[in-house]
Amino acid sequence: MRYGDDKSFEMARSLLPSTHRQAARKSRASLHRRSRRSSRTRVAQLIRDPEFAEDCAELDEDTSSEMRGLVWERQASDKVNPFIRWAEQRTLDQPRDLRLGLMRKALPDGLVGRHALSHLKQEKHFLSTAELSAQESWRLCTRKKSLPTERGLMAQLLRELLRLPTGQKALNSYLKRASATGWSRQWGHDGHRHVVLHGSHAPRLLLGVHDVLPFLDDLGFESRLVSYWSHPPRPEAPTRPLALKFLRTFHRLKGDLTATLAALPVPVLTNQPR
Incomplete structure (x- = not known):
């Protein structure tokens, strides 16, 4: 049984590697290929007909949203449940506004610690009082997305x-x-x-x-x-x-x-x- 810094490093390291990393690499390469192919097609259309830019709603599209989706899918495959349960139990008796800061000090420095902390930021247990209030207000005031004025x-x-x-x-x-x-x-x-x-x-x-x-x-x-x-x-x-x-x-x-x-x-x- 490990305790202290060794236990914190072991729990943070248990999140890596992602079980979805190989599929994520293939999806990323496929996304970049589709984006390059679409860009070449639109540029060729613009060269033949410059007025095509007036009616092309997809001219300003990029892969930012799709890439965020791929990152989310990869991170969703991390084995986070044991780590989150351990972190919640460790800060169970602490004030809400101090929980995330205490875990930031307990986790190791570097990429492993930052990656583990990114999973904790998404959990309701580690939200501050202000963030929790803002989240509830946002849920009450959520409206359907309006049509982009493109x-x-x-x-x-x-x-x-x-x-x-x-x-x-x-x-x-x-x-x-x-x-x-x-x-x-x-x-x-x-x-x-x-x-x-x-x-x-x-x-x-x-x-x-x-x-x-x-x-x-x-x-x-x-x-x-x-x-x-x-x-x-x-x-x-x-x-x-x-x-x-x-x-x-x-x-x-x-x-x-x-x-x-x-x-x-x-x-x-x-x-x-x-």
């Missing part, structure tokens, strides 16, 4: 919307109704009275497929290829939040236009004329 992705959503028979009309009608502050009835050229919406500003409407990129420019989602100094960004259109809300909902509901319109209630105008 120009290429939004252009794809708009083109997908325009392929629907009433897609353009639905978007423009929503922008008109949501930005209106009042309405009235006026005589039209056909001899009938029609409802005319009024607002503090005229909404920026989508005019068609040819207007997708100018529409995004006016909303404030200009191309990243444009230099700030040679072409300063234009002011955002007042309808930007409305258009962004519509596209987020359209994306979340997987292109279901009927469900999108049902999920976007428009405030009822209170100043309707008799």
